[in-house]
Amino acid sequence: MDWFAWDFDHPAYFQIYADKAADAASEGPALAALLGLPPGSRVLDLPCGWGRLHPHLKARGLEIIGGDLSRLNLRRHAVEHPAPMARLDFRDLPFRTACADGVFCAYTSWGYFTQDADNLRQLREFARVLRPGGVLLLDLAGRNFLKEAMTGVAGQWLVFSEEGYEERATWSRDGRRIRTERHCQGETFRHDIWIPTNAETRAALAEAGFGAVAAYGGLDGRPWTAEAERWIYRAIRNGCPG
Numbered sequence: 001m002d003w004f005a006w007d008f009d010h011p012a013y014f015q016i017y018a019d020k021a022a023d024a025a026s027e028g029p030a031l032a033a034l035l036g037l038p039p040g041s042r043v044l045d046l047p048c049g050w051g052r053l054h055p056h057l058k059a060r061g062l063e064i065i066g067g068d069l070s071r072l073n074l075r076r077h078a079v080e081h082p083a084p085m086a087r088l089d090f091r092d093l094p095f096r097t098a099c100a101d102g103v104f105c106a107y108t109s110w111g112y113f114t115q116d117a118d119n120l121r122q123l124r125e126f127a128r129v130l131r132p133g134g135v136l137l138l139d140l141a142g143r144n145f146l147k148e149a150m151t152g153v154a155g156q157w158l159v160f161s162e163e164g165y166e167e168r169a170t171w172s173r174d175g176r177r178i179r180t181e182r183h184c185q186g187e188t189f190r191h192d193i194w195i196p197t198n199a200e201t202r203a204a205l206a207e208a209g210f211g212a213v214a215a216y217g218g219l220d221g222r223p224w225t226a227e228a229e230r231w232i233y234r235a236i237r238n239g240c241p242g
């Protein structure tokens with residue numbers, strides 16, 4: 001089984017990422033503002049996870065449709081934030097071509113696939129479901145920031161006793177991916193995420209059919225810098241607005 005089909009679909013995920021529920025109060029309004037679409041716009045929240053950012057998108061008057069691979073996340077979303085939703089894989093979205101004004105892809109939800117072609121396919125699917133002129137917001141972790149943060153601790157087990165798990169992270173030998181091993185609730189979880197450079201992200205966006213890419217270095221919309229903790233891209237689907 002692919003790691004992302006297992007890790008995110010286990011109750012331990014909610015335990016390990018419990019603090020992200022509180023983070024939603026600052027991340028949601030800020031990311032929704034950066035998406036920058038008017039009320040009434042149809043936005044696909046891909047992946048929607050358990051819907052922690054959903055109320056903040058709704059608060060801007062957007063029509064939100066969620067999608068995620070994890071049944072567990074979708075069930076929690078349905079209980080806490082009832083909304084139209086679909087179970088899906090990024091590589092083959094069950095939505096009509098050009099049906100959406102926006103795709104909202106928050107919290108490092110790109111780069112999960114081992115094959116570059118699959119990661120590109122995810123962006124191509126985002127482009128396909130957007131109308132020409134539609135907006136993709138792609139919220140990624142800054143690669144240089146992660147490199148710095150992992151200096152001296154890469155490969156070491158770190159214990160998060162209050163949260164009830166331990167983890168160790170290493171860069172893949174080619175330096176492209178971060179592999180994180182975690183122990184929680186008696187299980188082992190392994191994340192394996194491609195952490196692209198700015199140039200790689202921009203090249204993939206262009207190849208997938210996006211242009212006019214703006215990049216931000218934080219939730220407040222500050223300019224992108226190489227050292228920023230977050231690299232947030234706002235890209236426009238090519239073609240004449242329809």
Ligand SMILES: C[S@@+](CC[C@H](N)C(=O)[O-])C[C@H]1O[C@@H](n2cnc3c(N)ncnc32)[C@H](O)[C@@H]1O
Pocket residue numbers: 004005008009046047048049050051052053067068069070073088089090091105106107108109112
């Ligand atoms: C880091 S979480 C982010 C969720 C949400 N955007 C947020 O900010 O809370 C990543 C999500 O991607 C989903 N996911 C992982 N692989 C996927 C795939 N191949 N297709 C669709 N969703 C996937 C997971 O189930 C998980 O809910």
